[in-house]
Amino acid sequence: MSKDIIAKLDDKLRAKRESFDKLPVVDIAPLIDGSNKQRVAKEIRWALSNTGFMYVKNHGIPQDFVDSVFNVSRRFFDLAMSQKMTLHISKSDVAFRGYVEPFGENTDPSKTKDLKECFDIGPERSTLEGPFLGPNQWPSSLPEFRELTYGYHQKMLSLAKILLSGVALSLDLTEGYFENLMRDPISVQRLLHYPSQSGYVREEIIGIGAHTDYGSLAILAQDDVGGLQVMNRDGDWVDGVPINGTFVINIGDLIQRLTNDVYLANMHRVVNISGRERYSIPFFIDADFNATIEPLASCVTDSNPLRYKPITCGEHKLGRFAASYAHLAKV
Ligand SMILES: O=C(O)CCC(=O)C(=O)O
Ligand SMILES: [Fe+2]
Numbered sequence: 562m563s564k565d566i567i568a569k570l571d572d573k574l575r576a577k578r579e580s581f582d583k584l585p586v587v588d589i590a591p592l593i594d595g596s597n598k599q600r601v602a603k604e605i606r607w608a609l610s611n612t613g614f615m616y617v618k619n620h621g622i623p624q625d626f627v628d629s630v631f632n633v634s635r636r637f638f639d640l641a642m643s644q645k646m647t648l649h650i651s652k653s654d655v656a657f658r659g660y661v662e663p664f665g666e667n668t669d670p671s672k673t674k675d676l677k678e679c680f681d682i683g684p685e686r687s688t689l690e691g692p693f694l695g696p697n698q699w700p701s702s703l704p705e706f707r708e709l710t711y712g713y714h715q716k717m718l719s720l721a722k723i724l725l726s727g728v729a730l731s732l733d734l735t736e737g738y739f740e741n742l743m744r745d746p747i748s749v750q751r752l753l754h755y756p757s758q759s760g761y762v763r764e765e766i767i768g769i770g771a772h773t774d775y776g777s778l779a780i781l782a783q784d785d786v787g788g789l790q791v792m793n794r795d796g797d798w799v800d801g802v803p804i805n806g807t808f809v810i811n812i813g814d815l816i817q818r819l820t821n822d823v824y825l826a827n828m829h830r831v832v833n834i835s836g837r838e839r840y841s842i843p844f845f846i847d848a849d850f851n852a853t854i855e856p857l858a859s860c861v862t863d864s865n866p867l868r869y870k871p872i873t874c875g876e877h878k879l880g881r882f883a884a885s886y887a888h889l890a891k892v
Contacts, residue, residue: 567759567834567836568758568759568760568761568762568834569760569761569762570762570832570834571761571762571763571764573764574762574763574764574767574798574832575798576790576797576798576799576800576832577797577798577799577800584608584612584614584615584616584791584799584801585604585607585608585612585615585616586615586616586617586618586804586807587601587604587605587608587615587616587617587618588601588617588618588619589601589617589618589619589620589723589724589727590619592723592724592726592727593619593620593621593723598726598727598730598736599730601727601730602727602730602731603731605727605728605730605731606731606732609728609731609812609816609824609825610823610824610825611794611825612791612793612794612825612827613791613811613812613817613824613825613826613827614791614801614809614810614811614827614829615809615810615811616804616807616808616809616810617724617807617808617810618804618806618807620720620807620808621720622716622720622808624806626712626713626716627713627782627842629709630709630710630713630752630782630842631782631784631840631842633703633705633706633709633710634680634710634752634754634840634842635754635838635840636703636706637680637700637703637706637752638678638680638752638754638840640700640702640703642662644700644702645660645662645678645680645700646660646662648660648680648698648699648700649661649662649888650665650681650886650888651888652698653695653696653698654695655691655692655693655695656683656692656693656694656695656696657681657683657692657693657749657882658681658682658683658695658696658697658698659680659681659697659698660678660679660680660698661678661679661680661681661886662678663675663676663677663678663756664676664887665678665886665887665888666679666885666886666887667770667885667887668769668770668771668772668830668885669770669771669772669830670770670884670885672764672765672770672771673764673765673766673767673770673771673830674765674766674770675767675768675769675770676755676756676758676766676767676768676769677753677754677755677768677769677831678753678754679751679752679753679754680751680752681749681750681751682697682710682711682714682749682750683695683697683714683747683748683749683750684714684718684748685697685711686745689745691850691875692850692875692879693747693749693847693850693875693878694747694850697711710750710752711750713750713842713844714748714750714844717748717750717780717844717846718748718844718846720780720808721748721778721780721844721846722739722740724778724780724810725739725743725777725778725846726739728778728812728816732820732823732824732857732859732860733859734857739777739848742777742848742849742852742854742874743777743846743848743849743852744849745849746777746846746847746848746849746852747776747846747847747848747849747850747874747875747878748844748845748846748847749844749845750842750844751842751843751844751845752840752842753769753840753841753842753843754838754839754840755768755769755788755831755833755838755839755840755841756833756838757833757834757835757836757837757838757839758832758833758834759834759836762832762834767830767831767832768788768830768831768832768833768839769830769831770830771792771828771829771830772828772829772830772885773813773814773817773826773827773828773829774811774812774813774814774826774845775813775814775815775845775847775877775878775881775882776813776814776815776845776846776847776848776874776878777812777813777815777816777846777847777848778810778811778812778813778816778845778846779809779810779811779812779813779843779844779845779846780808780809780810780843780844781808781809781810781811781841781842781843781844782808782841782842782843783801783803783809783839783840783841783842784803784839784840784841785803785805786803786833786835786837786838786839786840787800787801787802787803787833787835787839788831788832788833788834788835788839789801789809789829789830789831789841790829790830790831790832791811791827791828791829792827792828792829798830801829811826811827811829812824812825812826813826813845813847814826814877814881815847815848815854815874815877818854818855818856818868818869818872818877819854819855819856819857819860820856820857820860821856821857821860821861821865821867821868821869822860822865822868823860823865847874847878848874849874850873850874850875851873851874851875852873852874853871853872853873854871854872854873854874854877855869855870855871855872856868856869
């Protein structure tokens with residue numbers, strides 16, 4: 562870190578430099594090849610009930626391919642702001658696809674403005690209509706962008722299915738349990754860019770404000786810069802250090818609700834004071850727009866009474882979007 566960019570952090574932004582052995586690394590090869598699904602399910606159960614997060618390794622996605630998506634993402638964010646703004650998310654109406662500028666989406670709106678910029682795409686379907694569906698917007702000056710990012714999205718959808726089969730087994734459900742909730746699921750492939758911050762950094766403006774994810778499961782590729790912080794059960798922030806060749810997996814509100822809080826949708830945020838630009842590539846899978854999520858009977862007990870009413874995926878997600886997007890703010 563060069564001297565002029567060393568930043569001082571507001572106390573509220575400090576993370577303990579705990580070894581991230583605390584956030585477990587799960588080898589998912591035995592889930593993918595079928596050699597020991599139950600062992601992986603057991604590790605997933607520990608991870609999601611204690612931390613809500615895990616790294617996964619041996620996931621079968623070639624690193625070269627991930628790197629090529631990082632490359633095209635860097636080139637996209639290097640475009641002139643005026644060019645990026647022609648693809649603004651507001652132009653896609655309720656499909657919510659396209660470019661979001663710094664401070665355009667604030668994930669902890671009462672405290673923080675998000676410095677990140679992002680670009681979202683989603684599944685292209687011709688038959689369905691409604692919120693979160695619709696055409697993607699593509700940057701015409703980067704012809705390879707579409708194939709790379711859409712190809713990556715497809716691969717993430719397949720990996721998410723495998724991971725969710727492990728989540729289902731970890732809850733003693735049938736392996737295909739989530740397929741009924743995800744016949745045509747809402748999913749988002751996002752590219753993120755976090756400029757580095759310098760000077761005195763306060764909670765008011767950071768990379769991405771503290772939040773839980775809205776949907777079912779997220780699969781995050783991060784570069785080697787670092788800056789992700791995850792809250793542990795004591796309420797302390799812990800650095801989510803980059804680990805080569807892994808993805809960071811976390812569950813969102815819908816799985817927390819489904820499990821009646823047995824599994825945790827954990828708070829996380831990004832503070833980039835590295836002096837380098839940070840890029841990450843999260844993928845989110847939710848559920849079908851009309852899928853109803855209610856606590857599993859097996860997760861409701863005398864010591865853990867029913868905590869949530871049924872809610873549809875679409876209802877939950879639209880509520881959280883309305884709170885976080887500047888362009889949806891009521892005037
Ligand atoms: O960039 C990261 O490491 C985290 C991104 C994130 O939390 C999100 O997009 O919901
Ligand atoms: Fe997140």
